Amino acid sequence: KAGVTQTPRYLIKTRGQQVTLSCSPISGHRSVSWYQQTPGQGLQFLFEYFSETQRNKGNFPGRFSGRQFSNSRSEMNVSTLELGDSALYLCASSPDNMREQFFGPGTRLTVL
Amino acid sequence: AQRVTQPEKLLSVFKGAPVELKCNYSYSGSPELFWYVQYSRQRLQLLLRHISRESIKGFTADLNKGETSFHLKKPFAQEEDSAMYYCALSAPNTGNQFYFGTGTSLTVIP
Numbered sequence: 722k723a724g725v726t727q728t729p730r731y732l733i734k735t736r737g738q739q740v741t742l743s744c745s746p747i748s749g750h751r752s753v754s755w756y757q758q759t760p761g762q763g764l765q766f767l768f769e770y771f772s773e774t775q776r777n778k779g780n781f782p783g784r785f786s787g788r789q790f791s792n793s794r795s796e797m798n799v800s801t802l803e804l805g806d807s808a809l810y811l812c813a814s815s816p817d818n819m820r821e822q823f824f825g826p827g828t829r830l831t832v833l
Numbered sequence: 834a835q836r837v838t839q840p841e842k843l844l845s846v847f848k849g850a851p852v853e854l855k856c857n858y859s860y861s862g863s864p865e866l867f868w869y870v871q872y873s874r875q876r877l878q879l880l881l882r883h884i885s886r887e888s889i890k891g892f893t894a895d896l897n898k899g900e901t902s903f904h905l906k907k908p909f910a911q912e913e914d915s916a917m918y919y920c921a922l923s924a925p926n927t928g929n930q931f932y933f934g935t936g937t938s939l940t941v942i943p
Contacts, residue, residue, distance in 0.1 A: 724876070725876075754931065756931075756933075763919075763933055763934065763935040763936060764919065764933035764936075765933070766930055766931045766932065766933075769931075777930055777931075778930075779930055811877065813877075819923060819931055820865065820867075820882060820884075820923070821879050821882070822879065823878070823879075824876045824877040824878065825876065826876055
């Protein structure tokens, strides 16, 4: 099976802009989770989607949002970008829960 | 509140020596604990989970609820074990939020 794919791999934006990141899970996986990885904070859980519904949510401001489509593909949106949003954003998929997660390569977002 | 603590950022051991990567957690309840590993230029991947009680690549980890620890151990380190290791916790009482530690970089010296 093909692994989790994320697009784009690299992104440069300026403060105040918004950005949309995409994640395609492994075929048959219905759960998609998003994480933010930074050198200072490490890996932080953003949210999880299952069957097009947000099932779990981390402690991030409302500027961070996501959605999941009927084919389980997921998008994450960050509005009004701040410098501190610069990070590696990882997506992970799992069959039905988050017990065994398969990670994508990540999208490197740089906010200038 | 810090849920998962990995006190060592860097750990070096010689090939053939025992290795222990420490993980402590804070959670009132019954968490699920995991170890994830990231080898150089590869993706983050699940190594093992406490609920399975399995040994993967010679690694084991025991959940000690009294000490709130989930240390990862291997009796004889191999060069291919060099990687970044992350301890993670799933918290059923908080909607199954997932918490990762900050990671330990393990280097096995030949």
